[in-house]
Amino acid sequence: MKLTGAQALIKSLEMESVEVVFGLPGGCILPAYDPILESSIRHILVRHEQGAGHMAEGYAHVTGRPGVAMVTSGPAATNLVTPLCDAYMDSVPMVAITGQVGTPFIGTDAFQECDTVGITRSVTKHNTLVMTAQDIPRAVKEAFHIATTGRPGPVLIDVPKDVLQNTMDWDWPDSVDLPGYKPNTRGHPKMIKDAARLILESHQPVIYAGGGILKARAAEALRELAELTGIHVVTTLMARGAFPDDHPLCLGMPGMHGNYTAVTSMQRSDLLIALGSRFDDRVTGKLDGFAPDAKIIHVDIDPAELGKVRRPDVPIVGDCRLVIEELVTAVRDLMAGGTTAPDRSEWKARISGWQEKYPLAYEPHVEGDALKPQMVLETLRDSAPDDCIVVSGVGQHQMWASQYWKFNHPYTWVNSGGLGTMGFSVPAAIGAKVGRPDKMVWAVDGDGCFQMTAQELTTASMERIPIKVAILNNSYLGMVRQWQEMFYDERYSEVYLSPDTPDYVKWAEAMGCVAFRAEHPEEVQIVIDKANEIDDRPVVIDFRTDSNEKVYPMVAPGQTNDGIVVPPFQEGHHGQGGR
Amino acid sequence: MSTATYKHHTISVLVVNQAGVLARVSGLFARRGYNIFSLAVAPTEDERFSRITIVVDVESATIEQVTKQLFKLIDVVKISELHPAESVERELVLATVKAAPEVRSQVLELVQIFEGKILAVGPDEVTVSLDGHPDKVDDFEELVRPYGIVELQRTGRIALPKLERQAPRLRAVRGKVS
């Protein structure tokens, strides 16, 4: 069968069961937009290519299937760099297709030429420039294989215009031939035995669950391990929902803005069982003071993570789900052979003591003041179904959302953890809703973040993608303001936005959304109820929140986690780190 | 050259012979802040693959990270760290050296001692080539320097594991992953 390169490209995407492509056409990718008209694939026309990338990420986060973005060359390809980097940092499976100038023009500074493969090399798991139409199916098959196996990540395929126009003999490869790519998924049996033994010997163990749990679809296995051993679990910012917040063994989020118990139990533990987590600096605080007495079991599919930051006592390279399942078997075998764990009741009592003494808390609203952002989130949470998907931007609102929401199901929390990309929330929420149209999707956004990618709400209106957006409008780049308040003597430099400009309600309405504003506590529930009733178009709520509110607890940059600072009204006890 | 102050590691990287693969490898070094001391690339006996021999200055703790990060490149097929005692290493140097008639015989003698070749002779200069263990090339460079080096080009080292009675102890890093 003779096809054009463009037809082969779209057909290859169909062969990979792609159901939706997020994109925006232009000169060099034009040929590929013609066969889209006949394809079963849904195309969602974005308003900015960054939006296409984050939508693909949001889609991938909630479905586990690779998100696909397709854009033209030059400025469109460079607009995609941020989401590619975001996906790379958070190991999100994604395939990006970029148009390129025709092969005779490559290297001539032709109109809209840029070295896309060169520019994106360090922010993709792999990328490739396809030089003949015949190579397109193989390039697509390899891209999906690489994006979704091993440690997932973004893969980019750059296709010159003439390659899309030339004809080829359709041939779909039945396997990939990548001699340099063989991800190891099975953990080493001896290491797994060693890990099981360490687990049963430890007095103060903590499971440190990371985003790898979700990537490996290992939430159930994790739960089995935790329940079998009775070990508490912290879920990192990337792993919220991987272990249910309402489980008695769940300690919630650790790290710079983690809760006191999660942070402190890791600090005082004698064994950290790191599962698909990577000892990020936002989790460890000052590294040489991190969990000083803990032995480390580290499980990750990426061998480069083992020993990158903290040398593990038991390194295990493998898929989290397979390894945890084998770990469960190994622990069971030891138990069946009569090995018992030491009495951990004292440790558990310490944990519940911390929980009681330092719960997440905020000061109540004072009549006449702006809304407490935490109260808005609690109301939003309590009014939403248990399996509601929450997608956040980056800043204070992100930390509050992660802290105050109760994530009881995997794949219900989507955020930009590694890169911390402002503007992630609205497009990622759109992608998430496209992937899971059956679920309610709330974007929790900051006023600063919202202004970076809000135009995609037009996309959502036009495509009838009914997401809901809660803007926690504190009229500031709040997180930066917090740092200036705490570490720069309250010298506020270039962080004030404005509560009223833009008028978020008018702006949202102009983009085809329904919009509300809430300024007083008694309005909060009312507007949320109204928003939750709307299911045929996007909704935006402008919540006027308190600019002075700070995210607590906090481990100041450069401090060890022992220096965790609790909110002032809990003070008198901070800086002791649970000793 | 104060080679002694650096800790050199020689790694031999077998890569798929593909456009841009060298940029991938060198880009990774740049991005992760590792310093390349020398680098040599050429096709291997199997035309599908090329071998890149990289000498890198790092502490032993980070050489493990370097190899693990390199392994993540899809086009990297195999990595071996070659320990000096267990490998044969060679480097080629071309040098144009000042050799006025009064000192020419001394220069030629040096070249002879080092088993080098004279490639060209000018009125006041000679161009020589010599190959050998990188240490030998260092020594030669030191000894001709006083005569005046006009231009000098080294290739960077290439290496293969030594054949021993037992199988060579190639420290192949296994477990190729993502």
Ligand SMILES: Cc1ncc(C[n+]2csc(CCOP(=O)(O)OP(=O)(O)O)c2C)c(N)n1
């Ligand atoms: C693209 C980008 N630019 C800058 C930053 C630095 N930054 C981190 S949080 C933040 C403030 C975000 O403001 P807003 O969206 O209003 O959220 P808030 O902290 O007020 O909740 C900034 C500027 C970033 N993370 N991303």
Ligand SMILES: [Mg+2]
């Ligand atoms: Mg703000």
